[in-house]
Amino acid sequence: MDKLQILRDLAIIIIIAKVFGLISRRLKAPQVVGEIVAGLILGPSILKMVNSNDFISGVAEIGVILLMFSAGLETNIPQLRKTGMKATVIACSGVFVPLVFGTALYMAFYGWAPPSSDDFFKAVFIGTILTATSVSITVQVLKELGKISDEVGTTILSAAIIDDVIGILVLTVVMSFRDPNSVISDVILRTIAFFILAFVVGILLYKIIKAIDKKHPHTQRIPIIGLALALALSYLADKYFGIADITGAYVAGIILSSLDDSAYIDRKMDVNSYMIFGPVFFVSIGLQTDLRTIDTTIMLFSVCFVIVGLLSKIIGCGLAGFLCGYRNRDILKIGVGMMTRGEVALIVSKKGLEAGMMDGKFFTAVILLIVVSSILTPIILKMLYSEPTNTN
Amino acid sequence: MDKLQILRDLAIIIIIAKVFGLISRRLKAPQVVGEIVAGLILGPSILKMVNSNDFISGVAEIGVILLMFSAGLETNIPQLRKTGMKATVIACSGVFVPLVFGTALYMAFYGWAPPSSDDFFKAVFIGTILTATSVSITVQVLKELGKISDEVGTTILSAAIIDDVIGILVLTVVMSFRDPNSVISDVILRTIAFFILAFVVGILLYKIIKAIDKKHPHTQRIPIIGLALALALSYLADKYFGIADITGAYVAGIILSSLDDSAYIDRKMDVNSYMIFGPVFFVSIGLQTDLRTIDTTIMLFSVCFVIVGLLSKIIGCGLAGFLCGYRNRDILKIGVGMMTRGEVALIVSKKGLEAGMMDGKFFTAVILLIVVSSILTPIILKMLYSEPTNTN
Numbered sequence: 026m027d028k029l030q031i032l033r034d035l036a037i038i039i040i041i042a043k044v045f046g047l048i049s050r051r052l053k054a055p056q057v058v059g060e061i062v063a064g065l066i067l068g069p070s071i072l073k074m075v076n077s078n079d080f081i082s083g084v085a086e087i088g089v090i091l092l093m094f095s096a097g098l099e100t101n102i103p104q105l106r107k108t109g110m111k112a113t114v115i116a117c118s119g120v121f122v123p124l125v126f127g128t129a130l131y132m133a134f135y136g137w138a139p140p141s142s143d144d145f146f147k148a149v150f151i152g153t154i155l156t157a158t159s160v161s162i163t164v165q166v167l168k169e170l171g172k173i174s175d176e177v178g179t180t181i182l183s184a185a186i187i188d189d190v191i192g193i194l195v196l197t198v199v200m201s202f203r204d205p206n207s208v209i210s211d212v213i214l215r216t217i218a219f220f221i222l223a224f225v226v227g228i229l230l231y232k233i234i235k236a237i238d239k240k241h242p243h244t245q246r247i248p249i250i251g252l253a254l255a256l257a258l259s260y261l262a263d264k265y266f267g268i269a270d271i272t273g274a275y276v277a278g279i280i281l282s283s284l285d286d287s288a289y290i291d292r293k294m295d296v297n298s299y300m301i302f303g304p305v306f307f308v309s310i311g312l313q314t315d316l317r318t319i320d321t322t323i324m325l326f327s328v329c330f331v332i333v334g335l336l337s338k339i340i341g342c343g344l345a346g347f348l349c350g351y352r353n354r355d356i357l358k359i360g361v362g363m364m365t366r367g368e369v370a371l372i373v374s375k376k377g378l379e380a381g382m383m384d385g386k387f388f389t390a391v392i393l394l395i396v397v398s399s400i401l402t403p404i405i406l407k408m409l410y411s412e413p414t415n416t417n
Numbered sequence: 418m419d420k421l422q423i424l425r426d427l428a429i430i431i432i433i434a435k436v437f438g439l440i441s442r443r444l445k446a447p448q449v450v451g452e453i454v455a456g457l458i459l460g461p462s463i464l465k466m467v468n469s470n471d472f473i474s475g476v477a478e479i480g481v482i483l484l485m486f487s488a489g490l491e492t493n494i495p496q497l498r499k500t501g502m503k504a505t506v507i508a509c510s511g512v513f514v515p516l517v518f519g520t521a522l523y524m525a526f527y528g529w530a531p532p533s534s535d536d537f538f539k540a541v542f543i544g545t546i547l548t549a550t551s552v553s554i555t556v557q558v559l560k561e562l563g564k565i566s567d568e569v570g571t572t573i574l575s576a577a578i579i580d581d582v583i584g585i586l587v588l589t590v591v592m593s594f595r596d597p598n599s600v601i602s603d604v605i606l607r608t609i610a611f612f613i614l615a616f617v618v619g620i621l622l623y624k625i626i627k628a629i630d631k632k633h634p635h636t637q638r639i640p641i642i643g644l645a646l647a648l649a650l651s652y653l654a655d656k657y658f659g660i661a662d663i664t665g666a667y668v669a670g671i672i673l674s675s676l677d678d679s680a681y682i683d684r685k686m687d688v689n690s691y692m693i694f695g696p697v698f699f700v701s702i703g704l705q706t707d708l709r710t711i712d713t714t715i716m717l718f719s720v721c722f723v724i725v726g727l728l729s730k731i732i733g734c735g736l737a738g739f740l741c742g743y744r745n746r747d748i749l750k751i752g753v754g755m756m757t758r759g760e761v762a763l764i765v766s767k768k769g770l771e772a773g774m775m776d777g778k779f780f781t782a783v784i785l786l787i788v789v790s791s792i793l794t795p796i797i798l799k800m801l802y803s804e805p806t807n808t809n
Binding site for chain 2 (some may be wrong): 026028029032033035036039040043047079080082083084086087090122137246248249250252253256257259260263264270293296297299300379
C-alpha cells in the first residue's frame with residue numbers, strides 16, 4: 026500500500042467528515058449522520074475520491090472497538106442494579122418485538138425462509154439490527170428537560186443499558202450461525218463460557234488495575250492498559266469464543282466502569298475517537314455504500330424498515346411498560362425514548378456485511394432509520410413532556 | 418489483512434511498548450529506547466510474535482507525521498529566526514562530512530575507485546545514505562526533557578529540517594548520474610517552490626484558522642483542521658515537490674505554532690501519539706530489524722559503518738556548532754542530537770537498491786545504524802542534559 030495514499034485519504038476523510046458533521050448538527054441531526062453522508066459523497070457513489078482499502082478498514086475497526094469500549098466505560102452499574110426488574114422486562118420486550126418484526130419484514134419482501142436456511146439467518150439479521158437502542162439522543166433531551174432522574178427517565182436509561190447487553194447477546198448468537206458447523210448448544214455454551222471467564226478475569230484484572238490506578242492516577246499507563254485490555258478481550262472473544270469482537274470491547278469497558286479513573290480513560294479514548302478513528306469508521310460506512318446499486322425495491326424496503334423499526338420499539342417497550350404498571354403518557358415516553366437508533370445499529374450492520382449475513386444495499390435502510398429516529402425522538406419526547414399529564 | 422490480527426498486534430504492541438518504556442525510564446533512559454527494544458524482542462529477531470505489515474507501517478507513518486507536526490507546533494518562531502543562520506551552517510557541515518567519510522569507508526573496504534567509475538558512484542552512494550538525519554527520536558527525547566524550544570533544541574530541529582532538504586538534493590545529484598531524467602536545477606526549483614508556496618498558503622490558512630479559532634476556541638474542529646493540514650502538506654510535499662513528507666508535517670506545525678490554541682492542538686495530538694501512533698512507530702523500527710541476517714562478512718563493514726556514521730555527524734555538526742559559537746556540552750548536544758538515522762536512510766537505501774547503486778547486503782548496515790543510533794542518541798542526550806552545565 027502506498028504511504029502517500031494513506032496521508033491523502035486521511036486528510037480528506039477527517040476534514041470532510043468534520044464539515045458534514047457540523048452541517049448535520051446545524052440541521053438538528055447527530056454528527057454521525059453527516060460523517061456517513063461525507064463517506065457517501067467521497068466514495069464510489071458520487072466523487073470516487075477515496076476508496077476503501079486495508080488501511081482504512083483497519084483504522085475503522087479500531088474505531089468501532091474504541092466506540093464500544095467507551096460505551097462500556099459509561100455504564101452506571103449501581104443505577105443498573107437499582108432499577109431492577111422493570112427495566113429488564115422493558116429491555117427484553119424492546120429487543121424481542123423488533124427482532125421478530127424485523128425478521129418478518131425481510132421475509133415479507135424476500136419470501137418465506139425455513140428455519141436454519143441461509144435466508145432465514147439473513148432475515149433474523151435484519152431483525153437483529155433493529156434491537157439495539159442508542160440512548161445518547163434521549164439522554165440529551167431528558168437532560169434538557171430536567172427529567173433524567175425521575176422514575177421514567179431512570180427506567181429509560183437503565184432499560185437502554187440492559188437493551189445494549191441483550192442486543193449484543195442476540196448479535197453474538199446470530200453471528201455464530203454464519204458457521205455451518207456451529208451447533209446452537211455449542212454457541213450458547215461458548216457464550217456463557219466467555220461471560221463467566223470475562224467475569225472472573227474481569228474481577229481479577231479490575232483489582233490489579235485499581236491498584237495501579239491508585240498508585241499512579243491520571244498517568245498515561247491507565248488509558249493504555251485500558252485500551253490494551255479492550256483490544257485483547259476483543260481479539261480473544263472473536264478468536265476463541267466465536268463472539269463478536271465488539272462484545273469483548275464492550276465487556277472491557279464494563280469491567281473498568283467502576284474505576285476511579287474510568288471517566289479519565291473515557292476522555293482519552295474520546296480524543297483518539299473523534300480525531301481519527303471515529304470519523305474514519307463512520308466515513309468508511311459511506312465508502313462501502315454504493316448508491317448506484319439502489320433500486321426501487323430497496324427504497325420501499327427502507328421506508329418499511331424505518332416504520333417497523335420505530336413502531337416495534339414503541340410497541341415492545343410500551344407493552345412491557347404497561348405490564349410493569351406505567352400508565353398513559355408514561356408508556357409513550359418510554360417507547361419513544363427507546364426508539365432511537367445510532368452507531369450500534371451501524372456497527373452491527375457492518376459486522377453482518379463482513380460476515381456475509383447482510384447485503385451492502387441494506388445500509389441505506391439503516392442510515393435512514395438512524396436519521397429519522399434521531400430527528401423524531403427529540404421532537405415527540407418534548408411534546409410528550411410539555412403537555413400536563415393531568416390524565417394520570 | 419486479517420482484522421483479528423490487527424487487534425492482537427495492537428494490543429501486544431501498546432502494552433509491551435509501555436512496559437519496556439517504563440523499564441527504560443526506570444533505567445534513566447528515555448521511553449523510546451524501551452519501545453524500540455520492545456520491537457526488537459517482539460519481531461523476527463527473537464520472539465517472532467508480531468510481523469511488520471501494511472497496517473502497522475501505515476499507523477507508524479501517521480505516528481511520524483504526528484511527531485513532526487507536534488515538533489512544528491512547539492516551534493518558537495523568534496528562536497528559529499535567531500538560529501536560522503547557525504542551523505544552515507550546521508546542516509551543511511553535517512551533510513558534507515558524513516558524505517565524504519562514508520565514501521572513504523567504502524573505498525577502504527572495497528578498493529580505490531577513480532571518479533566517474535561505477536564503483537566510485539557506489540562508494541558515494543554509501544556516503545549519501547549517511548547524510549540524512551532522522552530527527553523524530555531526538556524530538557521525542559527533547560519533548561520528554563522539556564528542552565525542545567530552547568536555543569539548542571531549536572537549532573537541532575531547524576538544522577535537521579535543512580539537513581533533510583540538502584540530503585535530498587545530494588541524493589538527487591548522485592542518482593542523476595544514473596537517471597538522465599533527474600535534473601538538479603529542477604530539484605532546487607521544486608524545493609524553493611515548495612517553501613514559497615508553504616509560506617504564502619501558510620499565511621492565508623493561518624488567518625482563516627485563527628478566525629475559526631477565535632470564534633470556536635477549544636472545540637474539536639481546531640485540532641482536526643490542524644491534523645488535516647499536517648497530513649495534506651505532508652502529502653503535497655512528497656507527491657508534487659519531491660520533499661520528504663515529514664518536512665510537510667513540520668511546516669504545518671510551524672504555520673500553526675503562533676495560534677492561540679496551538680498548545681491545545683498539541684495536547685490533543687499528544688493523546689493520539691502516546692496512546693497508539695507513537696508506540697507503533699517506535700516498535701516498528703525494531704520489528705523491521707532481523708538481527709539473524711547479520712553474517713560475519715558484512716559484520717565488520719556494518720560495525721565500521723555505524724561508527725563512521727555516528728562520528729561523522731558529531732564531527733560535522735559539532736565542528737560547525739563550534740564555529741557558530743556554541744561551546745562545551747552544547748556542541749555535543751547538537752552533534753548527538755543530529756546523529757540519529759531513521760526511515761529516510763532506509764528510503765534512500767531502497768532507492769539505491771532499485772537503481773543498482775547499492776547491494777542488498779548493505780541493508781543490514783543501514784538497519785544497524787538506525788537501531789544503534791536510535792538507542793544511543795536518547796541515552797547520551799539525556800546524560801548530556803541531566804548534568805548541570807556549569808562549565809559553560
